[in-house]
Amino acid sequence: MTRIDHSRHILPTAANLLGFTFVILTSIRGLGLARNTTVADLTGVCVIxxxxxxxxxxxxIRSHGRSMLNYELWAERIFLAALITCVALSILLVFDLV
Structure with missing residues (x-):
């Protein structure tokens, strides 16, 4: 798998998870489901x-050469950070720690 193929897998996954977390954040804020703002804040971090x-x-995907690799590297790192944040948020919610 080449580097550009890898980036093409991150884009739809990150976009789907962006939409999903945005719907969750809108639901939490709009319906007042969060007892405190920690859950909403962490969900907002995931959205960002x-x-x-x-x-x-x-x-x-749109760039070429060395800049392509830099964008992709940062996209992977930020995607992993978002996943870790979502896992932490899930653990906090499952064990009712917030």
Whole structure:
């Protein structure tokens, strides 16, 4: 698998997760489901990270040469950070720690 093929896998996944977390954030804020703002804040962080990953992945596909690899590397790192944040948020919610 080449680097550009890898970036083409990150883009749709990050975009889908961006939409999913955005719907969750809108539901939490709009319906007042969060007892405190920690859950909404962490969900907001996930939205921002997935948005950045989506943007960088798209830029990686559209660019050439060394800049392509830089965009893709940062897209992967930010995507992983977003996934870790979502896992942490899930653990906090499952064990009712917030």
């Amino acid at each position: 990270l997935f948005a950045l990953s989506t943007l960088l992945s798209f830029m990686s």
